[in-house]
Amino acid sequence: MQWETVIGLEVHVQLNTNSKLFSGAATTFGAEPNAQACAIDLALPGVLPVLNHQAVRLALKFGQAVDAKIARRSIFARKNYFYPDLPKGYQISQYELPIVGQGHLDVVMADDSSKRIGITRAHLEEDAGKSLHEDFQGMSGIDLNRAGVPLLEIVSEPDMRSAKEAIAYLKTLHTLVRYLDISDANMQEGSFRCDANVSVRRHGEEKFGTRAEIKNLNSFRFIDRAIDYEVARQINLIENGGKVVQETRLYDADKNETRSMRDKEEANDYRYFPDPDLLPVEITDDMLEKAKQSLPELPQQKLQRFQNDYQLNRQDALLLTSDIELAHYFESVVESEGVGKNSAKLVANWILTELLALLNKAHLTIKQSPINPTLLAGLIARIADNTISGKIAKTIFAAMWNGEGSADEIIDKQGLKQITDSSAIEKIVDEVIAASPNQLQQYRSGKDKLFGYFVGQVMKATQGKANPQQVNELLRKKLQS
């Protein structure tokens, strides 16, 4: 394989401040068009921007979490261009002096190896509004609700060498910003947006090849496919004597291809200059310290702790810590009465197999789960104290999902308590053996498989409520003799 892929990623993260970066309008998603655009967002004559300091704090938090150099003094710059969803005719961004400088993210790859991906910089800027081209009879509708929402643009070094590495980096970054609670990072709602810079070069070549920027990547799956397509396109182009053009390309998910966005090959000249309406952002030691103190337990730390404290295997721990809400859910259950660390593995299994399966099928997030940690804890407590068997628990779980109440309520209503009374079980075992003389004889002459038949019969006679271990023990005893 003579070709090497080089990928750099730019991620725009919408910060979850209450109001916009430079105005007091609300940032809530999904409001009526233009209901959340004040005079400043509309760029009425005479208005001026005022910095939302919460956005600065969130940027600092991110900077600390990726071990980045923080600029003690950073500048807002105007990026000038004309488009109807950009009311001022310029975007307030940061250019030469971004608030966050060089940092890094350690990414765990699919093969469990760890790779350090560099972060070149992260800066604050305001989002633009939305242009809607359908439903307006040949015209376009402009919704300025999003105009002015704070973004943190995170630029990676071109350190990734495959689509898989790119996805791993993105997932790690996605998890991190949610852990930090600086963004809800919802790709469908546009609060976590990714552009990929892709180029190829021959192995051993030191210089980077010409890169193309790919936009309109709305899901991890699309990103994966888009990168693969683009790499193949570029290699094909070069091998046929062509040259890769530095341009912006849009990914078309339906056709699985990238298309050039440009008519001409001119890059936009944004005429950046420091915004004279805003003061430089000065970061003090105190602010840096507060940002550091505000850091929660980070994904890597939580991963380690889950393995150590809960004796979970790495795979389970990785899955549980991949999302902060899932990790919280898990710990809430473990910390509930009747559960405890000794049942941690049990809890992990129930969440990762049973719960996630139902959530995925119903397209719900863990936060939207009809079974909250208290309910699940109640169920697991009853497994742990032997009130019910694992098999019966599944029935109860389904009932809980349907809103039929807590585990105890369902056990009561349906009479699902496990039978653990040895003499009662023994009685039934004796009855079953007496009722199946042929099978008994076959078993005793060597047909071991028939053991399952006897187990099945006992379970049938007890509506599945007999404790399986005791059934097994008693059957073995009785069948031998």
Add this chain to the structure above:
Amino acid sequence: MHNHTLAQLAQQLQQGTCSSEELTRETLRRINEQDEKLNAFITVCEQEALSAAKAADAMRAAGKATALTGIPIAHKDILCTEGVRTTVASRMLSNYVSPYDATCVAQLKAAGAVMVGKTNLDEFAMGSSNENSHFNPCRNPWDPSRVPGGSSGGSAAAVAGRLVVAASGTDTGGSIRQPAALTGVTGLKPTYGRVSRYGLIAFASSLDQAGPLTQTAEDAAMMLQAMAGFDQRDSTSIDQAVPDYCATLNDSLEGVKIGLPKEYFDKIDSRVVETVLTGVEELKKLGASVKEVSLPHTSLAVSAYYVIAPAEASSNLARFDGVRYGHRCDNPKNLEDFYKRSRSEGLGNEVQRRILIGTYVLSAGYYDAYYLKAQKIRRLISQDFQNAFADVDVLLSPTSPTTAFKLGEHAHNPVEMYMTDVNTVAINLAGLPGLSLPAGFIDDLPVGMQLIGNHFTEAKLLNVGHRYQQVSDWHQKLPPTFE
């Protein structure tokens, strides 16, 4: 009544000699009668004015009147006024009504001032003659064939012709001081950051400041008192206490050190120099000492200004695209056509010229050579002033190189027009306060004398101005046809 100062009118109102309603009606009548000679007003808001006047009289009856309560004033049509159109003398905003008041407008309103109308200006404050107005030029009351100066030409002419006792203006490169000089009134550009820019439709963000045009320094002090102050909505406004500007007006000038920057007397009409130096003599008699100083980088100021100001303007005016408000062309074929025609139709020639210059100096390959270089020069110019102020308290110079020029005189040479700003632009580049005072006449045309102070020394400037006006009467002269 029209020849009374603001201070005198305030006293009359206080003493009950007249009511605000009477005063306002008289002002409106005089405007109606006299403005056709000047075209100083773009909008006169009679209803709103009388309503505000009555409210002012009610405030006074309730014992809640303050110094400015009931005084009729005008606002330069670049300051947003809720409910009354703000055109910036442009076709682009000829019907634009702002939903909010500029902060300094609101502060004057809260102080009880009564707005009678919006005054003419060079479009988007770009000009030194008020000839660049979509609503036709404004004329100088001293000679209607001549310009009143700009860009605050309307405000200056209105005060000089005694149509209104005070008016707000804005100054980016001299736009309060130069028209004040050319029309024989007093004009103050405050320190950058002293008066909020919120609601001041932006020309050059790092240079713009709003300030008063009045007959006297005392009147200017009363206006500034209401206009000044920190505003959270303007990140460049300074959180510094506003002193009582009237309290120190009468301070002695003994020991005040005045510097005459030699570069500011250089390319000036010799009779203007002579007139200003006569004023200097008066200040010496009042106890001030005078010495020559140097501001070595002065010759670079106009160039630096005409790089920085258009650059900021090219960006500030990008929002005027016809999408959300303002002039929109008919039947646009596509987005590019929409933008091109809306802006070409809506914006005048000088505005377009400056947008083009500004775009050029910010463009890739030219940014370093022009914009960045100009900002470096700005720092040097600023340093020149700081060096001078280590030595003297105030600087003094002619405000303008000539008296009022004829309409059309510089029409064919924009750079010639730009050079009329030679003594004023550096003050904006350095963010300093500047005060222009009537200092005499040449061939019946007013001459202005400029005082320049260090940051936040408005009180000192007004003090020197006031003491000067106590021993001179230039500020009391009326243009012949306006008596």
